[in-house]
Amino acid sequence: MSALIEAEGVGKAFGGLQALTDCSLSVAEGSVSGLIGPNGSGKTTLFNLMTGYERASRGEIRLGGESITRATPERVFALGVGRTFQITRLFFRLTVLENMLVATQRHEGWLRSVLRVAGSAAERVRALELLEFVGLSGLAARPAGELSYGQRKLLELATLLVADPAVLLLDEPTAGVNPTLINQLTERIRELNRAGKTFLVVEHNMEFVMGLCHQVTVLHQGRTLLTGTPEQVRADPAVLDAYLGGADDDDL
Amino acid sequence: MRLRPPARALLVATAVAILGVFPLIFSSPTSTSIAVFTLIFMVAACAWNMFAGSSGYIALGHAVYFGCGAYTLTLLANHLGFAAGWGVFALVPVAGIVAGLIAVPTGLIALRARRHTFVVITIAFMFIFQLAAFNLGFTGGSSGLQPPTPLWSVDTYNLNFYYVTAVVLLATFVLTWLVRRSRFGLQLLSIRDDEERARGLGVRVARVKLSAFVLSAIPVGMVGGIYAYFLGQIFPQFAFDPLFDLSIALMAFIGGLGTLVGPLLGALVLESLQQYFTVQYGSSQAYLIIYGALFLVVVLLLPRGVIPSLEELISRARAEPPEQGPEEPGRTADTIEAVR
Ligand SMILES: Nc1ncnc2c1ncn2[C@@H]1O[C@H](COP(=O)(O)OP(=O)(O)O)[C@@H](O)[C@H]1O
Ligand SMILES: [Mg+2]
Numbered sequence A: 001m002s003a004l005i006e007a008e009g010v011g012k013a014f015g016g017l018q019a020l021t022d023c024s025l026s027v028a029e030g031s032v033s034g035l036i037g038p039n040g041s042g043k044t045t046l047f048n049l050m051t052g053y054e055r056a057s058r059g060e061i062r063l064g065g066e067s068i069t070r071a072t073p074e075r076v077f078a079l080g081v082g083r084t085f086q087i088t089r090l091f092f093r094l095t096v097l098e099n100m101l102v103a104t105q106r107h108e109g110w111l112r113s114v115l116r117v118a119g120s121a122a123e124r125v126r127a128l129e130l131l132e133f134v135g136l137s138g139l140a141a142r143p144a145g146e147l148s149y150g151q152r153k154l155l156e157l158a159t160l161l162v163a164d165p166a167v168l169l170l171d172e173p174t175a176g177v178n179p180t181l182i183n184q185l186t187e188r189i190r191e192l193n194r195a196g197k198t199f200l201v202v203e204h205n206m207e208f209v210m211g212l213c214h215q216v217t218v219l220h221q222g223r224t225l226l227t228g229t230p231e232q233v234r235a236d237p238a239v240l241d242a243y244l245g246g247a248d249d250d251d252l
Numbered sequence B: 001m002r003l004r005p006p007a008r009a010l011l012v013a014t015a016v017a018i019l020g021v022f023p024l025i026f027s028s029p030t031s032t033s034i035a036v037f038t039l040i041f042m043v044a045a046c047a048w049n050m051f052a053g054s055s056g057y058i059a060l061g062h063a064v065y066f067g068c069g070a071y072t073l074t075l076l077a078n079h080l081g082f083a084a085g086w087g088v089f090a091l092v093p094v095a096g097i098v099a100g101l102i103a104v105p106t107g108l109i110a111l112r113a114r115r116h117t118f119v120v121i122t123i124a125f126m127f128i129f130q131l132a133a134f135n136l137g138f139t140g141g142s143s144g145l146q147p148p149t150p151l152w153s154v155d156t157y158n159l160n161f162y163y164v165t166a167v168v169l170l171a172t173f174v175l176t177w178l179v180r181r182s183r184f185g186l187q188l189l190s191i192r193d194d195e196e197r198a199r200g201l202g203v204r205v206a207r208v209k210l211s212a213f214v215l216s217a218i219p220v221g222m223v224g225g226i227y228a229y230f231l232g233q234i235f236p237q238f239a240f241d242p243l244f245d246l247s248i249a250l251m252a253f254i255g256g257l258g259t260l261v262g263p264l265l266g267a268l269v270l271e272s273l274q275q276y277f278t279v280q281y282g283s284s285q286a287y288l289i290i291y292g293a294l295f296l297v298v299v300l301l302l303p304r305g306v307i308p309s310l311e312e313l314i315s316r317a318r319a320e321p322p323e324q325g326p327e328e329p330g331r332t333a334d335t336i337e338a339v340r
Helices: A043-050 A073-078 A096-102 A110-115 A121-133 A149-161 A179-194 A206-212 A230-235 A237-245 B005-025 B029-055 B063-079 B086-110 B115-135 B154-181 B183-200 B205-231 B242-255 B262-281 B287-301 B306-318 B332-339
Strands: A003-014 A017-028 A032-036 A058-063 A081-083 A167-171 A198-202 A215-220 A223-228
Touching (some): A017 A032, A017 A043, A017 A058, A017 A198, A017 A215, A043 A081, A043 A198, A081 A149, A110 B183, A121 A149, A149 A179, A215 A230, B029 B205, B029 B262, B063 B086, B063 B115, B086 B115, B086 B154, B086 B205, B154 B183, B183 B205, B242 B287, B242 B306
Parallel strands (some): A167 A198
Antiparallel strands (some): A003 A058, A215 A223
16 A cells, blocks of 8 residues: 655744654555544644645655645645544534535636536535435535534535545544544544545544554654554553653543 | 525516616606715625625725726826717726726735734725825826716716616626625635635635635726716825725625625615715715714624624514424435525
8 A cells, every 4th residue: 555645754843832843654545544642742733734734844745646745725625635623613604515515626717616606406416415424414504503513523524525535634533522423423434434535533532543543653742653553552652651641641 | 685586586676677767756966966876885885795795804995996996987088088978988897997907916915914904904005095196196186187077967967877887786786696606605705704724625715815806896996987977076085085995894784794785785775874964964974973873773783784684583483383403304405495
């Protein structure tokens, strides 16, 4: 399996604060990879670098071998990388279905985008299928702001799927979500993965990570400590150290 | 408003019919003159709202495009030797295009910033252009400029201006309606709600924002040209007027920011009131007190503007049985319709 998206020797400083010092990570095509680490270890920052929201101070990010280190978020998405946010972000005043139509990846000129109605019939049908897939089709006409926390997470995932990205980066998808919806989410990710989608998931929920991920990378104080199978990672003394030193050890 | 399509069509047809016959019924020069000013502001508020209401970027410098339209029409009419009459109206689209061209660099600069900084930059542009109009040679400085004055009778004078502005208003309304139902319009709304997230979904925000900005400047420039021609004179402080910016924003706010007809309603009420008071009590700025009072009333009682509050009332009145449970599946065809 070849690397679909990878970071090599990536560093990022915010003023004097070195959020990431040396980060290398490689997500194999067709895999579900996990990224774990204590709070503040730089997981979200790494996501921001990989999706163009922040510029790496050093190192390189590649997608399918091509550098995307300096690409904008718009560009990264167009190249097939979708992401969710740790704090769920939706267009709260738009309806659930409208949220789904924003991402529609139709390559059209500006004039056409002004003259044509948003969402062709085919796009609407597809959007509703995906809403069905995440169990939200009954809410299509409701404002996204009315959804529960867990439903928001599911919708955020669904809005990415509209554009059929090759890689999905999920930042703490189960945080604050009730167990039923977590199971539903796990199932959806498995199913999408079987259909060929690649995932990189930041998680604190170790049960979720161990059950889902083919490989796990551990981040600690801005450095990637190691990458291995979930079993290897769980048994590694350095990982235990990192977690025992930090908060959230009861999550392990 | 969420009316059924036939009801909507009927409403639009009625509005257009009223627009057509109004000056024939209320034909005194006073009322037709008020009507022309009102239409000018309806165009401006509608166009402004297409950008600001949809994107959430509260621009307070559209007087730049109004003034540029006014000066463009006047300068071209004078220097190209246009005879006073219908011919000068051919310069109205040119005024719009020039305003649009000026909106490209100014928009590029202002849209690099967000929120308050954006607002401040647009206001600054307005004052820069006013200062330039005072000081550049070709604008006539503080003594202003006079476009040619058509030799129409008082009645036809107002009527001609009325119908030209009415056509611009219809075109502007169609434009905002097209934008509202389009993918481009949806992208603007997504920028209003969460710009960073929109970027992450592939929305090319810089391009979308700038093109909406430019698109909204064009009708404003056109009515700027009409305004100068109608008044027969143009001065820097009226062409580039901070009160113009506040007025159109207020009109949109009161009617309902981001709604299709709200800004039209706001402009209709506010501008006709203002003109009426000016006619009745001389050109004082007493109308500003009324503006302020109205604004307070709307902010306190109908914080989202008149149209959204009305919509809410209607939908509450309609939904007598409790709304369907959130988890209810299916009803696909219905939901597709509902979202249109
Ligand atoms: N925009 C920013 N400006 C300054 N510091 C930041 C910024 N983003 C993240 N940081 C800092 O970088 C470190 C890593 O944060 P983050 O990537 O959010 O960690 P994690 O997601 O692993 O909890 C933290 O110390 C955080 O305060
Ligand atoms: Mg984080």
